[in-house]
Amino acid sequence: MGETEAMPETLIIIFAVVLVLVVGIGLYAGSRKKKSDTFRLDESITPVLTEEEAEALERAEAEVAAEEVPLGDEPVDPQTFTATLERPESVPSRMERLRARLARSGGMGKALLAILSRGDLTEDDWDEIEETLLVADVGLEASDELMENLRTQTKVRGTTDPAVVREILREQLLALVDPSLDRTLDTTPGIGEDGGQHPATVLVVGVNGTGKTTTIGKLARVLVAEDRTVLLGAADTFRAAAADQLATWGERVGVDVVRSDIEGADPASVAFEAVAEGRRRETDVVIVDTAGRLQNKGSLMDELGKIKRVMEKQAPVREVLLVIDATTGQNAMSQAKIFSEVVGITGIVLTKLDGTAKGGIVINVQRTLGVPVKFVGLGEGADDLAPFDPEGFVDALIS
Structure with missing residues (x-):
């Protein structure tokens, strides 16, 4: 009787042990399978990328770095943010840069130099000079004055040296442009x-x-x-x-x-x-x-x-x-x-002066109105407007 009653307890214990073993084996196998599904890259190995992939990675890293806000920095308030305004080019800087463009309007000066350097000038040569002045919009009155002064000075100095002729022409053109005129812009409150x-x-x-x-x-x-x-x-x-x-x-x-x-x-x-x-x-x-x-x-x-x-x-x-x-x-x-x-x-602004052989209009408009050219436009750029410089203008004409 005692042995018969002990049998069920033994069977229960054996069944429980088997059940624990089966469950344990199942869990271990599941764990192994899960681990086998995870891929780890050995950090000591550098992946091989194509040139395009490498450039794309660099761009991505740069974009991420640009978006990162250093710790401790306060976020930017959109209401107080002010866009960076352009700083216009200084006047001395733009004058230096625009001299070369001004030289493009030097067709008149170059033509005059070519004629005056020929030597003994004939009446045909002087007629050619006058035609050059009129085509350049110097105006009839100013052309007559310049012609007379050129004839006199070349005869007095008795030379056909191109350097001397150039200096005579410079003196006469500068006198017509009149550097004594006040070209300042009155902007004093x-x-x-x-x-x-x-x-x-x-x-x-x-x-x-x-x-x-x-x-x-x-x-x-x-x-x-x-x-x-x-x-x-x-x-x-x-x-x-x-x-x-x-x-x-x-x-x-x-x-x-x-x-x-x-x-x-x-x-x-x-x-x-x-x-x-x-x-x-x-x-x-x-x-x-x-x-x-x-x-x-x-x-x-x-x-x-x-x-x-x-x-x-x-x-x-x-x-x-x-x-x-x-x-x-x-x-x-x-x-x-x-x-x-x-x-x-009170003043003239001459636009589109670059690229034209009609630089004589500076002389003509000043003589017509009795007021100075104060600014000249020499291109399409935002800073291509500059105060008029008489000496720089004449030098560019005959450079």
């Missing part, structure tokens, strides 16, 4: 009757296609490079893109634009508000753009006079710059005369 500062105001005029709006943007860059504060007025309300164009120029150097949201708004009102805003901000210089208008449109020219008068209610207009396309030749002279009568031009 003034004091109003109320004792507050008012800006130096500049009115820019010219016909369609001369590059007037672009010139204003470039002029703003020149002034910013000289650490002046500038405000632009978009009084060309007839051309929808004009204000946008000015704003684009201003954004690049941190200059604001006063404009109207109404197409065809009163240009005089916009000009008035631009100067008034300049007074409120105590801005150094306010430059006002105007619609490019044909000189034979009397009503438009009268409107230009109105713009100037309205601006002067806020502050004196220090400068009235006429923008002229150097390639238009004698047509520019008639434009200049009309504008001068209406608004009293």
Whole structure:
């Protein structure tokens, strides 16, 4: 009886041991299988990559590094982030860079040197000289003066040495360009009757296609490079893109634009508000753009006079710059005369002077108006506007 009762307990123990062994073996096998599914790369082994894969890896690593923020750095607040503005090229630097471009307008000087160096000049040679001057838009009166002086000086010195002839030509051209003229731009803020500062105001005029709006943007860059504060007025309300164009120029150097949201708004009102805003901000210089208008449109020219008068209610207009396309030749002279009568031009900006043989227009326009060329545009780049340098101009002509 005792042996019979002990049998079930023994069987239970044996069954339990077997069950534990079976489960253990199963778990061990599962563990081995799981480990066999995991691949580990021996860190001592360097994988072989193709050239394209290696370049892609370098780019990815560089992008990750650029996005990483060092520990302790505060995140950038988007509201206080300010984009980096362009720093315009300094005036001395741009003058040096643009001398070579100015030399491209030296066709007149080179032609004159070639003729004067021939030796005993015949009347045909002198006729050729005169033709060269007229083609270069020097103008009839200035051409006659230059011809007479060249004849006299070459005869007095009795030489055909090219170096001497070049020096004579340089002296005569420089005298015609007149380096004694004041070519500075009056941008000194003034004091109003109320004792507050008012800006130096500049009115820019010219016909369609001369590059007037672009010139204003470039002029703003020149002034910013000289650490002046500038405000632009978009009084060309007839051309929808004009204000946008000015704003684009201003954004690049941190200059604001006063404009109207109404197409065809009163240009005089916009000009008035631009100067008034300049007074409120105590801005150094306010430059006002105007619609490019044909000189034979009397009503438009009268409107230009109105713009100037309205601006002067806020502050004196220090400068009235006429923008002229150097390639238009004698047509520019008639434009200049009309504008001068209406608004009293104080200075000339000659655009597109590079790549033209009509450099004589500098002499002609100055003699016609009695005012100096103050700036020249010598290319399409943002910093391709520079103060006019008489000696550099003449040297480039005959280099």
